[in-house]
Amino acid sequence: MISPLEARYYRRRMPLLWWAHRRSYAIFVLRELSSAFVALFIVELLLLVRATARGPAAYESFLDTMAHPAMIVLNLIALAFVLLHAITFANLTPRAMIVRLRGRRVPSRVVLAGVYAGWLLVTAFLAWLLVAA
Amino acid sequence: MSLSHDVVIVGAGGAGLRAAIAVAEAEPRLSVALVSKVYPMRSHTVSAEGGAAGAISADDSLEEHAYDTISGGDWLCDQDAVENFVAEAPRELLRLEHWGCPWSREPDGHVAVRAFGGMKKKRTWFAADKTGFHLLHTLFQTSLKYSNITRYDEWYVSRLLVDDGRVCGVVALELMSGLIETITGRSVVIATGGGGRVFPFTTNAAIKTGDGMALAYRAGAPLKDMEFVQYHPTGLPFTGILITEAARAEGGWLLNKDGYRYLQDYDLGKPEPGPVLRSMELGPRDRLSQAFVHEMAKGRTINSPYGPVVHLDLRHLGERTIDAKLPMVRELCRDYERIDPVHELVPVRPVVHYMMGGIHTDRNGVTPLAGLFAAGETACVSINGANRLGSNSLPECLVFGARAGRAAALYAVEAPPPALAVEAQGDDERRRLDEDLLRRSDGPDRISSIRTEMQAILEDAAGIYRDGDSLTKATDKLRELKERAATAAVDDASRRFNTERVAGLELAGMLELAECILHSALRREESRGAHQRTDFPERDDKRFLAHSLAYRESGGSPRVSHLPVTITRWPPGKRVYGR
Amino acid sequence: MDQITLRVARYRPDDEETEPVLVDYDVPLRPDWAVLDGLNYIKDELDGTLSYRWSCRMGICGSCGMMVDGEPKLTCATFLVDLAPGPVRIEPLANFPVIRDLIVDLTDFMHKLSSVKPWLIRQDEQPVEDGEYLQTPAQLDEFKQFSMCINCMLCYAACPVYGLDGSFVGPAAIALAHRYDLDSRDEGDRQRLTILAQPDGVWDCTFVGECSTACPKGVDPAGAIQQAKLAAAQEAMKSLLLPWRSR
Numbered sequence A: 001m002i003s004p005l006e007a008r009y010y011r012r013r014m015p016l017l018w019w020a021h022r023r024s025y026a027i028f029v030l031r032e033l034s035s036a037f038v039a040l041f042i043v044e045l046l047l048l049v050r051a052t053a054r055g056p057a058a059y060e061s062f063l064d065t066m067a068h069p070a071m072i073v074l075n076l077i078a079l080a081f082v083l084l085h086a087i088t089f090a091n092l093t094p095r096a097m098i099v100r101l102r103g104r105r106v107p108s109r110v111v112l113a114g115v116y117a118g119w120l121l122v123t124a125f126l127a128w129l130l131v132a133a
Numbered sequence B: 001m002s003l004s005h006d007v008v009i010v011g012a013g014g015a016g017l018r019a020a021i022a023v024a025e026a027e028p029r030l031s032v033a034l035v036s037k038v039y040p041m042r043s044h045t046v047s048a049e050g051g052a053a054g055a056i057s058a059d060d061s062l063e064e065h066a067y068d069t070i071s072g073g074d075w076l077c078d079q080d081a082v083e084n085f086v087a088e089a090p091r092e093l094l095r096l097e098h099w100g101c102p103w104s105r106e107p108d109g110h111v112a113v114r115a116f117g118g119m120k121k122k123r124t125w126f127a128a129d130k131t132g133f134h135l136l137h138t139l140f141q142t143s144l145k146y147s148n149i150t151r152y153d154e155w156y157v158s159r160l161l162v163d164d165g166r167v168c169g170v171v172a173l174e175l176m177s178g179l180i181e182t183i184t185g186r187s188v189v190i191a192t193g194g195g196g197r198v199f200p201f202t203t204n205a206a207i208k209t210g211d212g213m214a215l216a217y218r219a220g221a222p223l224k225d226m227e228f229v230q231y232h233p234t235g236l237p238f239t240g241i242l243i244t245e246a247a248r249a250e251g252g253w254l255l256n257k258d259g260y261r262y263l264q265d266y267d268l269g270k271p272e273p274g275p276v277l278r279s280m281e282l283g284p285r286d287r288l289s290q291a292f293v294h295e296m297a298k299g300r301t302i303n304s305p306y307g308p309v310v311h312l313d314l315r316h317l318g319e320r321t322i323d324a325k326l327p328m329v330r331e332l333c334r335d336y337e338r339i340d341p342v343h344e345l346v347p348v349r350p351v352v353h354y355m356m357g358g359i360h361t362d363r364n365g366v367t368p369l370a371g372l373f374a375a376g377e378t379a380c381v382s383i384n385g386a387n388r389l390g391s392n393s394l395p396e397c398l399v400f401g402a403r404a405g406r407a408a409a410l411y412a413v414e415a416p417p418p419a420l421a422v423e424a425q426g427d428d429e430r431r432r433l434d435e436d437l438l439r440r441s442d443g444p445d446r447i448s449s450i451r452t453e454m455q456a457i458l459e460d461a462a463g464i465y466r467d468g469d470s471l472t473k474a475t476d477k478l479r480e481l482k483e484r485a486a487t488a489a490v491d492d493a494s495r496r497f498n499t500e501r502v503a504g505l506e507l508a509g510m511l512e513l514a515e516c517i518l519h520s521a522l523r524r525e526e527s528r529g530a531h532q533r534t535d536f537p538e539r540d541d542k543r544f545l546a547h548s549l550a551y552r553e554s555g556g557s558p559r560v561s562h563l564p565v566t567i568t569r570w571p572p573g574k575r576v577y578g579r
Numbered sequence C: 001m002d003q004i005t006l007r008v009a010r011y012r013p014d015d016e017e018t019e020p021v022l023v024d025y026d027v028p029l030r031p032d033w034a035v036l037d038g039l040n041y042i043k044d045e046l047d048g049t050l051s052y053r054w055s056c057r058m059g060i061c062g063s064c065g066m067m068v069d070g071e072p073k074l075t076c077a078t079f080l081v082d083l084a085p086g087p088v089r090i091e092p093l094a095n096f097p098v099i100r101d102l103i104v105d106l107t108d109f110m111h112k113l114s115s116v117k118p119w120l121i122r123q124d125e126q127p128v129e130d131g132e133y134l135q136t137p138a139q140l141d142e143f144k145q146f147s148m149c150i151n152c153m154l155c156y157a158a159c160p161v162y163g164l165d166g167s168f169v170g171p172a173a174i175a176l177a178h179r180y181d182l183d184s185r186d187e188g189d190r191q192r193l194t195i196l197a198q199p200d201g202v203w204d205c206t207f208v209g210e211c212s213t214a215c216p217k218g219v220d221p222a223g224a225i226q227q228a229k230l231a232a233a234q235e236a237m238k239s240l241l242l243p244w245r246s247r
């Protein structure tokens, strides 16, 4: 219920372009919008699994679809967004996790460096797997 | 509409919140109204920096805390009250610890204590230099637990409901809507804080306008020892922002224009490099502020755009100590004076800080009016006498807030419900606030200009040094000002959040306090603690080992009488510092 | 003397005004004047009808938050010379409903604050006579930063999630809940985490980080929210993997 008092409140709506005024707001909106693309990756993965299960023919046709230039562009955009999320997430680590070594708080920069180093390591390992295969 | 509770508490600072919790714990069946003109966490307790005294160290004792308090107060304290105070202060501070207050600690996990002015032992508990902030937020957040406390945030109490000599509620203005309602209760506790805004230059926040004192005074309760106004020796020029005594307790020095620690010339001891308890910079506030006036007379202060100042030197403490023990001092100096105390001298001057006087109560917060209780800075119990010691006030809010709360709860359990007839007083008040105040846009004076004149009169006549002549003249001027205030313009005719109407009400109350201060000061023909008369420079225990009580006469001006001080174990002696 | 123009939002619903309007006032530009001193000058000398909140004028009571040139600021700690030559635009805090002029309604925050149980919770209360709960300076440091919040609401004004959906519990309330969770004397973290993990709790935050930029007291509410997320996730995992663990 709205009291007569509250009825006379002035409630501001956020202007249509509110997010354009500040980098952090723009990135926030970008992240919100990009979730659709991230979902796309998941759907693709599911399709891939289904195609593999249905045998070589289905798999081949799945590869053909994915090789279409439109699909590649779409996937590149999605990759960019996933990177955005990954970087946001990585940057957040030192704030979310207070790491202590022998009672002393590890400075955020060191934690951050650790996270990126770990990321690099995993990527290198995956790349090695691919190349070795 | 009428709102009804068992206990109505006016004020949600340290004292009011502690009282509310005390009622809620003592009698969970009682419903408590907690009325405050600002959100509780905005209350002025939030600004207290230095700490709260309670004797806990192995080398300390209750007797020593009591003696420091009584000699600091120049023997005007009621000693029975002081004995209760020192005994209960440590327990109250511990209780606060149990509620989550982040007290600073020793490496072994015990609560740490620091030195403070006028105290012979280290006994001041602190949460860095934001003690009041943490104390208030801890109390406020803890109070949220109790479902029988109903808060009225941003309601301004403008009048007490009195029925046949018994106080049974308040009339309050809801700022947000402008509605005026009665809130009845079987007992009422006033905890509205001090009134430093009567003076032009003060550490006190804008809300410290002494409303509760005026409420009680108008309802017939006497105001006690109003002539005792504490000047804190170290305020920043212009803003009046306080640089806590902890800065000196940690080892800061006061220097005149020659870089000389001038306090050694005023019987306050010999300069040592480190801090010495009850000596030099750690002497009591009244003596330090008086020394400043003498330095000024000798031409040894430094001129600044805001008048003469001296320097507070913290540089030798080093960055590490300043950041660990005095972070807020550094923050305030940097933000408001654009200087860094690690490398620069801090300009300071004495500034009005605290009112020792207030509503006359006994040790349980009981006032002479039935059903009315008071606690905190607005009350005068009195444990502060003629000069409060730094860090005694926060524990006073806790000890006597809790006592007043328990006493009010007990009273509410036994008293009959308030008479319905008092509702009519709400209508009177509605008429006064709406018809009188909101229709005065054509008055000849502005509220702000009358306030400025009042502040100037008080600073001139009732500052650090006073004399009979100026006080007499000031009372005349003030009477004339009071008449003009009654017709001052209120430009704002709207109801919703009308801050000008509130300013008008606050001003009317402050003028009453100002009158009490002047009259009480005029009648006290001696010098004691914060009250120094150049025409009566000596303490006179024969005539004035007594409290002043100011009653409001039917014509509106105060009548002052005296009440003997309670002495138990400490006969009046000489105040000795630095020896 | 130098002057500076303050362009102040006025909203007077009593006078049938339906939209705020900006009104210009010229005030002296003095080196030590904060924006708040300018507003006080207006109120005392030019227009007694201007309404705003303030009290301590030393950055600790949290009353005087407003939008200054579009940024949430404590007006008692923001100096006019830093905004010269002006005009300086002063508006009520964003994301809150406006009651009048520069005054916004905070009722919503007060409810949210009590909803996260910001008080010390213990299984068994130790009597005061037994002395203090021990806490080392290092344990104090764990939560100290999050106990510094003055409830000034600048972070809510900076938070787009709160602006878009007012039901989000918001930065300061979460920071205060987290302050008690981290306190070595407290045993209420599971109660609070259950509350914070609900819809409108920590998971609404997508780490914009503006709350921490706006905070005048260095509280870092964004950090608190992320830490609370981690704790809530660990708690959820634990109750999934160890369902028999006592509740």
Ligand SMILES: Cc1cc2nc3c(=O)[nH]c(=O)nc-3n(C[C@H](O)[C@H](O)[C@H](O)COP(=O)(O)OP(=O)(O)OC[C@H]3O[C@@H](n4cnc5c(N)ncnc54)[C@H](O)[C@@H]3O)c2cc1C
Pocket: B010, B011, B012, B013, B014, B015, B016, B035, B036, B037, B038, B039, B040, B043, B044, B045, B046, B047, B048, B049, B050, B051, B052, B053, B131, B132, B155, B156, B157, B158, B191, B192, B193, B194, B203, B204, B205, B207, B208, B211, B212, B242, B244, B353, B354, B375, B376, B377, B378, B390, B391, B392, B393, B394, B395, B397
């Ligand atoms: C800058 C500064 C530093 C200090 N440092 C220390 C220190 O280190 N140690 C120490 O012991 N003491 C210190 N003091 C003194 C101490 O802080 C105060 O005396 C004490 O906090 C007063 O608390 P209180 O509860 O009585 O009043 P306050 O905290 O002032 O609360 C008053 C309450 O009453 C309400 N109120 C007032 N009028 C009305 C009305 N008309 N209607 C409704 N509600 C109303 C207000 O809203 C508020 O909630 C300091 C004081 C200052 C100014």
Ligand code: SF4
Pocket: C148, C149, C150, C151, C152, C153, C154, C155, C156, C171, C172, C175, C211, C214, C215, C216, C217, C218, C219, C220, C221
């Ligand atoms: S977290 Fe910071 S910005 Fe938010 S209310 Fe607290 S002090 Fe203000």
Ligand code: FES
Pocket: C054, C055, C056, C057, C058, C059, C060, C061, C062, C063, C064, C065, C074, C075, C076, C077
């Ligand atoms: S007036 Fe208190 S924070 Fe600005």
